Amino acid sequence: MARKSRPFFDEAEFLDRWRSQGSIGGAEHQVFYDESTGRWYKRLYHCVNGSTLGDYFDRMLLHAAVFPETAYRLEGFSLNSKSKALAPIVSQPHVAVATDLPPVTKEETDTLMAEAGFESVQLMFNGILDGGHYAYLNAATGTLAHDLHDENVVRMSHTGELAVIDPYLSLARQGTWAAIKLAETGISHPADDLASE
């Protein structure tokens, strides 16, 4: 998809491209790869974890700050010609995955995140502790990163370097989703919030 100067994309055109590559994606995005730019295009079709569109854009900014090597770029919005519904479209550089090597291990991700100041924490989903330990907290900044399983932390094919491509980043501040998730397992949100009470 060539980058256009106008911020709106026809929704039907996006969905055609998405379907042509097997309708791939996850709980949030419909995704396709664009060979001409070497980037993945993602259309937000569902905000998860009760988040707002503002929360979503905050996450994009957090991602750029914590993982600039795989930063998202806001391309614009898809527009449904009938309903006039808008949905953000972001893009992200492709990371070539080493398919001849094993997936990234939990220990490797722990080390990667520790070097960025994050410590492994457990979160609770549906009343069950996250068995994969895929969450990490930077206590100094109150940044929570989760969903860092071995589909989202990948080994690059040409260099063997690790890249985080699809984390869920959020700020743990009083009353936020991240603070609530941490509180479920007995972890308090950052002291600066407590001090301002």
Added chain:
Amino acid sequence: MLVTLSNPPLTASIKAPQSRVKRATIASVSNQPRATTAQALKGYAYLKSHSSRSRSSNSPASA
């Protein structure tokens, strides 16, 4: 791994640094050869088929 240096009268044990990982950089990502659609989708399929998420976690998908 422990490395022992022995050179009397001093004997010292130095703990080797913990295993490190190499993190991708903006340069290493942007300098990759441009992938074809087939190559990109092959990588995507590899990640899905080798994922341990469905076996060990109930963490929600967020792609």
